[in-house]
Amino acid sequence: MQTIAPILPPATLGMLGGGQLGRFFVHAAHEMGYQVWVLDPDANSPAGRVADRHLQAEYEDFAALDLMAGQCAAVTTEFENVPAGTLEYLAKFIPVRPGAAAVSVCQHRIAEKTFLADNGLPHGPFRALHGVDDLADLPAELFPAILKVARFGYDGKGQATVHDATEALHAFNGFGGEHCVLEKRLPLDCEVSVVLAREANGAVQVFPVAENRHRHGILDVSITPARVSDALAAQARQVACHIAERLGYVGTLAVEFFVSGGALYVNEMAPRPHNSGHATIDANITDQYMQQVRALCGLPLGEPRAHSAAVMVNLLGDLWYRAGDERSHEPDWSVLHAVPNLRLHLYGKHHARAGRKMGHFTVVDRDVEAALSVALAARAAIG
Ligand code: ADP
Ligand code: MG
Structure with a gap:
């Protein structure tokens, strides 16, 4: 069991990502007496604009990460695509919650589906696609299906509905051969x-x-x-x-x-x-x-x-x-x-x-x- 002494105000907290989810975190933290530093490459990020300090830098800018580790008592994220290596690096210096291992499962659709399957959790039929060979022998019951890129999809981006293996191959190539999952499209209640x-x-x-x-x-x-x-x-x-x-x-x-x-x-x-x-x-x-x-x-x-x-x-x-x-x-x-x-x-x-x-x-x-x-x-x- 991992325990640390509670971090109390006026400590500074680090936030990776500057979107609206980060902005609401800043509001909550401020209300509770904390200060917040936000790291986000966008000069006008919604959270960066209300933070005590906005580190306008890329997620793999180690000079910025060193600054954050030096000043913040702990760090969290609002953006699931922060590179796992960034979380691992920061974790050498300060608590990072959630940790890199948990975030990396959620940021990769194949890892996510495999985690569900390995833990006996309910999920729909799917196929992991690492290359065109994985498109061979697809069962007819999988269609109609949704092809989703394994990384960086959000708000329905990086997805295509396909009705058979030929369409699946076409869409897979259209995504540049990126690793994907092919999921049965479920009729939703x-x-x-x-x-x-x-x-x-x-x-x-x-x-x-x-x-x-x-x-x-x-x-x-x-x-x-x-x-x-x-x-x-x-x-x-x-x-x-x-x-x-x-x-x-x-x-x-x-x-x-x-x-x-x-x-x-x-x-x-x-x-x-x-x-x-x-x-x-x-x-x-x-x-x-x-x-x-x-x-x-x-x-x-x-x-x-x-x-x-x-x-x-x-x-x-x-x-x-x-x-x-x-x-x-x-x-x-x-x-x-x-x-x-x-x-x-x-x-x-x-x-x-x-x-x-x-x-x-x-x-x-x-x-x-x-x-x-x-x-x-x-x-x-x-x-
Ligand atoms: P995102 O990362 O963009 O939120 P999702 O996988 O949640 O991607 O897909 C967005 C939406 O598309 C879902 O909330 C659902 O409405 C629809 N959708 C995605 N996958 C399926 C599926 N297998 N069957 C039916 N609808 C789906
Ligand atoms: Mg979703």
Whole structure:
């Protein structure tokens, strides 16, 4: 069992990655009295702009990593594609949570699927593709299938739907021969996710299960609590805990699931807070970012219970563009401010692009159906 003395304010914490997940971590850490240094190559990264210091550098810039190791009491990440070598390097000097081994399983789809299979965890049929030879003798039951590059995919990028082995070969070559997984496309009843946090001593706290709707491969709406049976929700929470334990995970972890034919299948894991956990900021006693701070600092985890039902809606860059006009326009936020139980979060990104996550809003209500209808009406009103 790995224990360290708790890290207390005004210590400085390190964050690898400067996106919105990092920005919310900075907010949580600041609220709790810590300082935060953010490392991200983008001069305008959302987290870098609110950090005590932004190290504008690449993830393998060792001079920047030395600075971080010299000043920060511990380091975490908000971006699963931070090179494992970077985490290993930092871990020579300061606690790195989650650790390189756990992150590397989550950042490679073949490693991830193999981990699920080795641990007897429910997952859909798949084939690991290291080269064209692995495309021989594919069973017909695998199709229709989704080909996914093993590394660096997100928001549905690096994916192609294929209907037979010929299409699979074509798409595999189209991805430049990168290692891939070929997954059976499951008919989905719905998708759910579980966010949890785990302490170094193994204590775990699990957030209520979220029900997720995607549009074009990108999370669109997240509904908590998920409208699934208690048994299914309990199973999802149990599988997520099992994963955290087997990974020796420390920090905030998200597990995405498919529900197909009434059964649960793990889709993927994210070694960080998750888009579907944003609503915990507005609807839970402790949110997923506070848990990340607590786990990182060796503090006991907080109570994750929700005090309200919540519906989170992502605001993508598409909202900034009107049909037939190439210039971007700031949406009319007064439409959303008019809804009293709606909380708007904008990430301060300078450039709106189609599909880019620019912000989100959360509607909280005692009743989940009421929250959903208010949220959908608000979304329709803003565009
Ligand atoms: P990303 O890393 O982009 O989130 P995912 O593997 O989670 O990649 O895929 C994004 C979305 O695409 C999923 O949430 C789901 O809606 C759909 N999808 C992906 N794989 C499958 C599958 N095997 N069967 C059915 N739908 C899928
Ligand atoms: Mg996903």
